[in-house]
Amino acid sequence: MKVKKYFRAKNLKEFNSLKKKFPNSKILAGGTYVSKEKNSNIDVIIDIQDLGLNYIKNGSDTIKIGSATTFSEIIDEKLNYCDEILTRVSMHCGPITVRNIATIGGNIMAGYYWNDTTPALLALDARLVFAGKDKKTVTMEKFIENRRNFFGLLLKEIIIPKKLTEGRLFYDRFSRTASDIPTSIFISIKTKKEVRIAIGAATIRPFLLKTKEITPDFFDKKLLPKINEIKLVNDLRGTKNFKLKILRSQFKSDGKSGTVVAKVAKL
Numbered sequence: 001m002k003v004k005k006y007f008r009a010k011n012l013k014e015f016n017s018l019k020k021k022f023p024n025s026k027i028l029a030g031g032t033y034v035s036k037e038k039n040s041n042i043d044v045i046i047d048i049q050d051l052g053l054n055y056i057k058n059g060s061d062t063i064k065i066g067s068a069t070t071f072s073e074i075i076d077e078k079l080n081y082c083d084e085i086l087t088r089v090s091m092h093c094g095p096i097t098v099r100n101i102a103t104i105g106g107n108i109m110a111g112y113y114w115n116d117t118t119p120a121l122l123a124l125d126a127r128l129v130f131a132g133k134d135k136k137t138v139t140m141e142k143f144i145e146n147r148r149n150f151f152g153l154l155l156k157e158i159i160i161p162k163k164l165t166e167g168r169l170f171y172d173r174f175s176r177t178a179s180d181i182p183t184s185i186f187i188s189i190k191t192k193k194e195v196r197i198a199i200g201a202a203t204i205r206p207f208l209l210k211t212k213e214i215t216p217d218f219f220d221k222k223l224l225p226k227i228n229e230i231k232l233v234n235d236l237r238g239t240k241n242f243k244l245k246i247l248r249s250q251f252k253s254d255g256k257s258g259t260v261v262a263k264v265a266k267l
Contacts, residue, residue: 002041002042003043003044003045004041004042004043004044005022005043005045006044006045006047007025007044007045007046007047008046008047008049009046009047009048009050009051010050010051011050011051012051012131012154015046015048015051015131015154016131016132018046019046019152019154022043022044022046023152024043024044024152025044025045025046026042026044026045026046027045027046027048027109027154028046028047028048029047029048029049029053029067029068029103029105029106030068030070030101030102030103030106031101048068048154049068051068052066053066053067053068053069053105053156053157054066054068054069054070054073054103055069056069056073056074056077056079058077058079058081059162060162061161062159062160062161062162063079063081063086063159063160063162064157064158064159064160065104065157065158065160066105066156066157067103067104067105067106067108067154067155067156067157067158068103068105069103069104070099070100070102070103070104071090071091071093071094071098071099071102071103071104071107072090072096072099072100074086074087074090074104075087075090075091075099081160081162081164082124082164082169082189083169083171085120085123085124085169085171085187086120086160088171089116089117089120089171090104090116090117091178092116092173092175092178092179092182093107093116093117093179094179104117104158105155105158108121108128108155108158109150109155111144111147113200113201113204113205113233114181114182114200114201114237115200115201115206116173116182116185116200118140118144118200118206119185119186119187119198119199119200119201119206120171120187120198121140121158121160122140122141122144122187122196122198122200122206122207123187123188123189123196123197123198123208124160124161124164124189125139125160125161125163125196126139126140126158126160127139127140127158127159127160127161128140128143128157128158128159129155129156129157129158129159130150130153130154130155130156131153131154131155131156132153132154135156136153137159138150140208141208144205144206144207164189164191166191166192167189167190167191167192168189168190169187169188169189169190170186170187170188170189170190170253170254171187172185172186172187172250172253172254173185173186174246174250175237176237181201181237182200182201182237183201183202183237183238183242183243183246184199184200184201184202184238184243184246184247184250185198185199185200185201185202185206186198186199186247186250186251186254187199190214194211194212195210195211195212195213195214196208196209196210197209197210197211199227199247201237202227202232202233202243202244202246202247203227203230203232203233204230204231204232204233205230207226207230209222209223209226214255219248219251223247227244227247232244
């Protein structure tokens with residue numbers, strides 16, 4: 001890979017100035033995705049490692065995670081919210097050599113349909129905060145649906161509201177190995193008010209489905225039409241039919257198991 005110009009922004013003001021001058025520049029945090037660029041020649045890279053975006057603020061009402069926070073840092077924090085779902089998901093984001101440098105912000109912005117973090121953040125009703133004069137804040141769901149609108153923007157922070165005080169969590173990840181790219185991810189959070197089902201890896205983009213209750217015919221009447229709308233994807237990890245069978249199996253398992261979240265610990 002050849003890089004013509006490299007800048008290391010010292011603050012957000014300098015970053016915004018550089019981004020304005022070089023609108024097509026690549027943003028570098030951990031570097032795991034920039035290194036996979038198909039284009040071997042990159043005109044400009046802006047390094048954001050000095051912007052102070054690697055932090056975790058575990059408050060009473062929200063969890064705020066800086067976009068440059070690595071998966072190893074999230075694991076070390078041991079966030080005891082919603083059955084430690086963020087820790088569990090982070091453990092699957094590659095081997096430890098990758099988790100030590102890969103950032104949650106880079107993972108989100110890369111937008112791969114098989115990302116581990118996206119379904120969990122959808123289920124947790126996460127919001128994304130982008131740097132800029134207006135400090136644009138969007139839900140994870142809106143970001144996924146309109147991802148092209150955020151190309152080139154700097155993701156500053158992920159905010160997770162701590163509103164789940166009781167309910168039940170189910171998390172199932174089907175993959176060849178613990179750190180391998182998943183074939184299918186199925187997450188559900190059930191409370192008295194609603195059921196939130198998030199699916200990833202099996203379809204061309206992750207999606208969230210909310211409902212008041214799960215009926216015996218829910219998969220065929222509600223979930224399957226949504227899956228068909230988003231569309232299953234064929235890849236080296238499985239055919240569309242294979243992935244559909246896995247999703248149906250995960251849905252059945254959801255009805256039989258899961259973790260009861262009685263009182264969610266607030267560290």
